[in-house]
Amino acid sequence: MKKVMTGFEKDRMQGWEFRVMSFIFNAVDLVKSPNRRLDTFNIQKGQTIVDWGCGTGRYLKQASELVSDKGIVYAVDIHELAVKSANKMIKKFNLKNVHPCLTDGQSVSIPTHAADVVYALDMFHMVKDTKAFLTELCRITKKDGLLYLEDGHQPRELSKEKVNNSGCWDVFEETKAYLKCKPKDRTI
Numbered sequence: 173m174k175k176v177m178t179g180f181e182k183d184r185m186q187g188w189e190f191r192v193m194s195f196i197f198n199a200v201d202l203v204k205s206p207n208r209r210l211d212t213f214n215i216q217k218g219q220t221i222v223d224w225g226c227g228t229g230r231y232l233k234q235a236s237e238l239v240s241d242k243g244i245v246y247a248v249d250i251h252e253l254a255v256k257s258a259n260k261m262i263k264k265f266n267l268k269n270v271h272p273c274l275t276d277g278q279s280v281s282i283p284t285h286a287a288d289v290v291y292a293l294d295m296f297h298m299v300k301d302t303k304a305f306l307t308e309l310c311r312i313t314k315k316d317g318l319l320y321l322e323d324g325h326q327p328r329e330l331s332k333e334k335v336n337n338s339g340c341w342d343v344f345e346e347t348k349a350y351l352k353c354k355p356k357d358r359t360i
């Protein structure tokens with residue numbers, strides 16, 4: 173019988189697509205370690221950080237080490253296979269400070285104004301409701317927190333347009349790899 177997909181299930185990859193992606197990312201990571209990927213995010217010991225769209229969980233080990241046992245890493249994804257991958261990483265590397273969270277793409281069970289740093293890598297192009305997504309990211313980020321947002325597979329101008337239309341983030345710096353954003357105000 174054909175499975176009828178509802179709500180956010182339609183917004184996420186098929187299981188086979190996630191598995192193909194995992195296979196490719198794992199192969200790429202064998203050639204080039206993902207363990208330096210977060211080096212430019214200035215993550216400090218004791219901070220709370222969020223890997224939104226964590227996928228295979230390839231950055232969780234480095235994130236966990238950077239914040240140390242005094243910090244917290246939330247690993248968020250819309251796909252239950254990603255949560256499964258995050259749990260595998262936690263077990264494999266004994267990452268006691270990493271907490272996987274399944275989201276519907278619009279909200280997540282992370283406290284308000286909890287995060288010092290949020291990063292969303294190679295996933296912005298997949299987000300259907302970008303305003304709801306960016307509003308939720310703003311809710312969970314501290315007043316002086318930062319968002320590192322990669323374009324993913326979309327032009328930079330489109331990423332910036334989406335961020336500006338959200339009304340809750342200011343892009344204050346950009347590199348070839350990402351937009352660096354800060355919350356516009358804390359009324360959200």
Ligand SMILES: C[S@@+](CC[C@H](N)C(=O)[O-])C[C@H]1O[C@@H](n2cnc3c(N)ncnc32)[C@H](O)[C@@H]1O
Pocket residue numbers: 183184185193197224225226227228230248249250251254275276277278292293294295298299300305
């Ligand atoms: C191409 S993968 C990238 C994974 C990881 N960030 C990386 O750079 O390796 C994109 C991930 O984003 C997730 N995703 C897509 N839309 C999402 C959303 N609205 N909220 C959370 N995760 C989402 C997908 O399920 C997938 O695991």
